[in-house]
Amino acid sequence: MAKRDGRSNLRGRAGRMQGGRGSGRASSGAVRLWGRHAVEAALKNPERRHRKLWATHEGVASLDGELPPGFPLEYAGPEDLARLVSRDAPHQGLVLECDPLEDLHLEEVLDGDPDRPIVVLDQVTDPHNVGAILRSAAAFDAAAIVTQDRHAPPEGGVLAKSASGALEIVPWVRVVNLARALEEMAEAGYWRIGLAGEAEATFSQALPSGPVAIVLGAEGEGMRHNIAAHCDALARLPISEAMESLNVSNAAAIALYAVATRESD
Incomplete structure (x- = not known):
């Protein structure tokens, strides 16, 4: 994938998934992450299987890299994102739903x-x-x-x-x-x-x-x-x-x- 502004690609398996509007509720067995550092690290982790990203335009722009083609992304306002996270959680315009990491022995x-x-x-x-x-x-x-x-x-x-x-x-x-x-x-x-x-x-x-x-x-x-x-x-x-x-x-x-x-x- 072409790079923009010298930023590296965001990795992971989410690019293989298709988009679609979410219900605003965590899916069964899913993990919901928020905040730029947590979300960006999860997007760059090839061991993560991503389900969907809700974000503001500013939140996506703050990421160090580009989302793969076909990434399940839905733009939303800050007040909508606030409904997806814990009360008063600092989501910084980014909420990611993904699978838990695989067990390690x-x-x-x-x-x-x-x-x-x-x-x-x-x-x-x-x-x-x-x-x-x-x-x-x-x-x-x-x-x-x-x-x-x-x-x-x-x-x-x-x-x-x-x-x-x-x-x-x-x-x-x-x-x-x-x-x-x-x-x-x-x-x-x-x-x-x-x-x-x-x-x-x-x-x-x-x-x-x-x-x-x-x-x-x-x-x-x-x-x-x-x-x-x-x-x-x-x-x-x-x-x-x-x-x-x-x-x-x-x-x-x-x-x-x-x-x-x-x-x-």
């Missing part, structure tokens, strides 16, 4: 680059937090995030908006048994460090030179006892006594930074 991650850390989330259910963690994981080149399927938010617009495109970049592995997944990581040579405010050792003291899995629990409750028991070490971030704890997404970002810079320490 833990073995596929463990067979990858061992120098890239894995982030394990134990019952972190707030989509804003999981989205922010995905964003940090992308920034610091994490191999994947791993969650328990029943205790994690689904793909969706709030999470994708918080992730700012990282949902399409960072592999997300959902497992049935998180303790068993940690055992598989140990068998693959990963050192599992659980973040816990009551731990004696700091994260930098517990950080080895080899493969690392960072384990974080939900705010308030922290890691469950069984998950903490499957960690090789528990460690804390050395924060001021003036604060009891950090937001889980902030803690994840600091730990990932520590892993990324450990060779220069």
Whole structure:
């Protein structure tokens, strides 16, 4: 397809689909994303199967690339787009309906680059937090995030908006048994460090030179006892006594930074 203004093509499989007016309701099994970064990243992800894009003319013009011929696009006003998303959601003139990403198996991650850390989330259910963690994981080149399927938010617009495109970049592995997944990581040579405010050792003291899995629990409750028991070490971030704890997404970002810079320490 010809390029315009030097912009790259938007990829994916949506070009094979035919257009048509939508009902304004999410289709069965569909994921609805909004906001320029989330929508643009999904459009550029060849693993996404797109169903339909509702957009303002300004929203389409803001995209870094062109839609394929035959893309299912319907122009709409800002007030119409607002009816397709959560209340007061900043859609930025773009709302995309697409299929969820295909499931990824833990073995596929463990067979990858061992120098890239894995982030394990134990019952972190707030989509804003999981989205922010995905964003940090992308920034610091994490191999994947791993969650328990029943205790994690689904793909969706709030999470994708918080992730700012990282949902399409960072592999997300959902497992049935998180303790068993940690055992598989140990068998693959990963050192599992659980973040816990009551731990004696700091994260930098517990950080080895080899493969690392960072384990974080939900705010308030922290890691469950069984998950903490499957960690090789528990460690804390050395924060001021003036604060009891950090937001889980902030803690994840600091730990990932520590892993990324450990060779220069």
